[in-house]
Amino acid sequence: MKPYATKKLMITVGAAALLFSSPLWVTQPQVTVQAAAATSTQAQLSQAVQKTIDKLNKHYPELKNAEKAISRNNQMRDVIHIQFRIFSNKERTKVSLYADARIDVNSGALLSFSARDIPGKKPTARPTEAMGKEKAQSILKDFIGDAIKQYRIEEVTVNGEGTEAVANVRFVRVVNQIPVKEDGYVVAINGAGKMDYINAGDATGLQMDTSKFAAPSGVKQPDEISKHLEDMMHLSYEQKAKDISAGFRPVYSPVFTGYLDARSGAEIESGWTTKNKYGKPITVTAGNQRVFAKTNEEIATALSTFTPVPEGTVFKMTKGGLALEGEKEYDAKVGNKRFLVTTTNDQITYFHVMESLPREKRLTEAAAEEKAMAFLQPYLDAEVKELIPQMINKEEGMQSFLFFPVYQGIMVEGQVYSVKVDMHTGDIVSARFPVANANLSYDDASNVVGPEQAVQALLKANPLTLSYVFPSPNGRYQATPVLVYEQKERGGKVDAVTGQSIK
Incomplete structure (x- = not known):
């Protein structure tokens, strides 16, 4: 990708995160479709999706000749992700066209588009807010028609340097004079008046019939x-x-x-x-154990208190003197395992064992919580008599738990213990301990x-x-x-x- 295209991508992602705070979309394995096989491409796409692609082709005719890598995700809603590519050499290492789009399978709503690297006329001037506003409204109307009347412009800004700048125009949806959450667009216009990218809110296009929106009359105060x-x-x-x-x-x-x-x-x-x-309070028996390591050589022995460490594992200090005074970080790699360790005033307060192996879930959440508690109790501070559990961060094959101490019947934040369990083996792969302090005041x-x-x-x-x-x-x-x-x-x-x- 050309240098300017990389910069453009950063602007695109940044604007989307800033304006909608949406998570990255997780896609299913891709099915690549060559440009020559146009009929098979058509067969994989719904009529609604194809209509939206035709509208994209109107703005960028170069997309018609591009190869299309197609993937589908139905996590929150049914969405097609299309990556457009044209390779300029036989080795397929150089890309002359690079763009992508996300489109709702059922409605055809364009949820995102990025013209990351499309050949043709490049901007020779910096866009103005007035030009961006005018072009954005015209382009958005191409995709949503008269429904644009339901959206109002909330903000127009010009971001970037020189001819790389784009005018970001933010549209929000209002029905019955009430805002619709996560339903809106950010349309970016470059200096040539072309659509640089478009990002929609997570709920955009789900329901465009305003009669489906209940009037505010009769609601409680x-x-x-x-x-x-x-x-x-x-x-x-x-x-x-x-x-x-x-x-x-x-x-x-x-x-x-x-x-x-x-x-x-x-x-x-x-x-x-x-x-x-949060779960119900759990009565615990605190072991009040501390594990210390002052040097690189002592880390492996100390860490083996919590988790098996292969003999001969050599740790290196990666950082010292971080945000917290007295904090140090170490790591080591053995085969397909990587060990991360953090010490605070030479006490191990965090460790993480990373292993890139697919894991089939075998444990229930209840069994995983029991294993986390059994691991944790020897290292609880003596003052801890009860813990309140919270299950968080569900990952593939992993489950994390937070455990909050209780003082005078009230949960204490800021002194939390965390434990991550491998749902296949039951092993503890990560844990974090608060810095021991027996003189805390409440x-x-x-x-x-x-x-x-x-x-x-x-x-x-x-x-x-x-x-x-x-x-x-x-x-x-x-x-x-x-x-x-x-x-x-x-x-x-x-x-x-x-x-x-x-x-």
């Missing part, structure tokens, strides 16, 4: 809905300051998906929203305010607003939107002693 938040307020201890010696204070924070049905008050799952789900929590007062303080600082969302209760989007209340800004905390919002 925010103060009625706020009562549903009282059961979702989570009381925990958090650090008062970056320096842990400042101690911990009790705080309330909302633990929910972020969306409440505007009529019923029920939680609504939508898109990639996550909710912390504010008295015997006179904390109630959840009702906490909710009032929280919403006074961060009020509820109406939005439409597309539910995804089973990990896939539904095309029927729901009118919800959400906080104007996500999150927020309340000091549980004073009852005041924390900024």
Whole structure:
């Protein structure tokens, strides 16, 4: 790829992440289709997808002659990913055309397109905001027709240097004068007035019929809905300051998906929203063991306390004097295994064993949690009597757990233990321990305010607003939107002693 194309790709990904904060799309194995086999390409694509490709060809005719690598993903919605390539040498090592697109299989909605490296006239001038705004509206209308009336321009910026710059035009969807979450576009126009890239929100194009959007009449008022938040307020201890010696204070924070049905008050799952789900407190017997290593040579012996280390493994220090004073990092590689170790004041506080082998899941989550607890107890600080578990980060063949200590019946954040279990073998492949400190101070929590007062303080600082969302209760989007209340800004905390919002 040419140097400028690499830079353009960075701008594309950056804009998408900045404006929509969407995760990278995971694709299935690709099926490559040669340009000469046009009929087989047509057979693999739905009519809706082909219509969108025809519109892309209108803007960039060069795409018609490109080879197409096609993959399909149906994680949140059914999407086709197409990579367009033209190779300029027999060895197929040089690419003269490089572009890609993501298109909804059912509706044909263009979810993303990047003209990373397409030959032809290159920009000779920097785009202006006015030109970008005009061209973006015209191009977007080509793809969505009269539905563009449902979108309004929220922001226009010019990013990049000289002729490499693009005008980013952000469109947001509004129905019944209420915003639709994760439904919008960012259209980037280069100095030649051409579409450089387009990125859509995760829910864009799921439902374009505005009659399917319930009118806001008859919804509950925010103060009625706020009562549903009282059961979702989570009381925990958090650090008062970056320096842990400042101690911990009790705080309330909302633990929910972020969306409440505007009529019923029920939680609504939508898109990639996550909710912390904690287990019941577990009584533990702390072993209060510490494992230390001062030199490269001592790391292997010390690490073998936690996990098997092949004899003769040699560790090297990769970093010293990191963000935390006294922290050091070491690593070693033996065969297909790599070992990472972090020490803090010579105490091992983290290790990770990486092995690139596909693993078939054999353990249940309950069995994995038991193994994590059995591993962890010898290394718990003496003051720890109870732990609250949280299952997180599901990976292929792996399962991670967080364990929070409990003080005076309240969960303590900032002193968390983490353990990752291989779901095939039951081995512990990673663990992190808080820096041992027996002199931590905790504010008295015997006179904390109630959840009702906490909710009032929280919403006074961060009020509820109406939005439409597309539910995804089973990990896939539904095309029927729901009118919800959400906080104007996500999150927020309340000091549980004073009852005041924390900024």
